[in-house]
Amino acid sequence: MPVQRTDALAVRSASDVVAVRQLVRTRAQEAGFNLVDQTRIVTAASELARNTLDYGGGGRATIELLTEPGRTGLRMLFEDEGPGIPDIELALRDGYTTGHGLGLGLGGARRLMNDLRIESRPGKGTRVDAVRWR
Amino acid sequence: MPPSQPSVLATVLDQDRGDVLKAWIQDQMAGGAARPDLMQPSELQDQSSQFLDLLAAAVNAGSARDGAAWHAVRQFLAGISSSRAAQGFTPVDTATFVLSLKQALLGRLQQRSGDATRFAAELWSMTTLIDELALYTTSVALEARERIIARQQEEMLELSTPVVKLWDGILALPMIGTLDSARTQVVMESLLQRIVQTGAEVAIIDITGVPTVDTLVAQHLIKTVTAARLMGAECIISGIRPQIAATIVHLGVDLTNVDTKATLADAFRLALRRTGHALGRATGSERA
Amino acid sequence: MERIPILKxxxxxxxxxxxxxHDRLALALQDDLTARITETGARGVLIDISALEMVDSFIGRMIANIAAMARILDAQTVVTGMQPAVAITLVELGLDLPGVRTALTVERGMLLLRAVLHAAGELDQPSAADEGLDAGPAD
Known part of the structure; x- marks a missing residue:
């Protein structure tokens, strides 16, 4: 997939989560997503960035604008060096949470994106790769 | 990377520019690619001359296709591809315009190549290059056509499902024809948008004209009803055929929290009551 | 620290x-609002989110919490002005805020609060201005 543009942001604080949302909004607009899709992507970004901050102990977000013949997409990578997720299937289930949330973060984000992959190694960290095509 | 030895093609485009341009235009006139019925000879002259200049600059810049000079060539071709399409040229005409340059280049390339081995190599790279550029004009034309089709599909979608105002604060969406998931989603989004624009408190989704629904469509309907409730409006679904009711039950879709009515008239009556309107028959003396 | 203003x-x-x-601001609002309910003896809370371009599970949960806490403190909550794109996304996220009352505009939300409290015998007759808004077309 040819990457047209890449931005990287640190996710270290609650205001970084807001910065990620705002950047993702701008990129989604540039990619030509309609308002509902923009909202889906920004909401997913917010959920994933918060997971990186709250469960991964902070990390970074990489936002990529993708172009393929006939379609445009947005890819979001969230990486941390936190404790990792022992059971990914369980983490994706609605209502499952180890923290203070509703447990809708990962599962909800997966519903809002076309494709969401999680790689995690206990003790090493987690990498969430989410894409939505227009 | 600076080229150690300029390619023969670069030399030809530089030294023999005038002759190549003249021969190319003659070939176009003779080959029928010029279409004098659609374009003035002076415009053809301009396009051909401009293309040769851009090509020369790009060939001089090197063979890597991502540079600014090659970008300018592609941009020029995209420009004439769409302007020519508007003038009535077919994509084949535009591709032929580029391809016809081969013949004009061929003789000069041979003269300046010297030996046959060099000529074969130069010929191959020139042919590959021109083919590539001709194909590019075709792909631009295809993309333009796809955009037109997509826009027309959207327009048809809007035409086929109008959101109508039945009363103050009451909207109706009469849906007709087969619902697929994509169409349902677009229609539902426009219904929610209209709710905000008109401040309607009740929206009736009438599916009398819909032969069947599948799980995805049923889920979109429920999603819309829930989203409308979050916005502060109510939805009523009317006109559910017996087969669709059976399907919904078989699919295990839960409609218990959704108001459903058999007919649009029943739904309208409920909507009037919800918005605080009373409905009654006028007595004889009140009739006009 | 930045705070979201609460009007009485x-x-x-x-x-x-x-x-x-950001999340701390949302949590601060939750605390401020419950404190103000007790302080003022307010019977209703209107939360207008018409300017919000996104509600994620955290903000959604904050809204649901405010409504639940307010109810315990004997006040009714109405959320007004949620944008269609936000509503669709919230449903897809899996949050449908059961038990939270909603209205299209602040004005409608106010009418709804009056009606709810009136029905519960908590308020006197709705004011004349409200009735004017409530009435449909004269035909």
């Missing part, structure tokens, strides 16, 4: 959320 309008409190809230 008679027996109601009005909050208009206009900024992209």
């Amino acid at each position: 309008m008679g027996r109601f409190l009005l909050v208009t959320i206009q900024v992209d809230m």
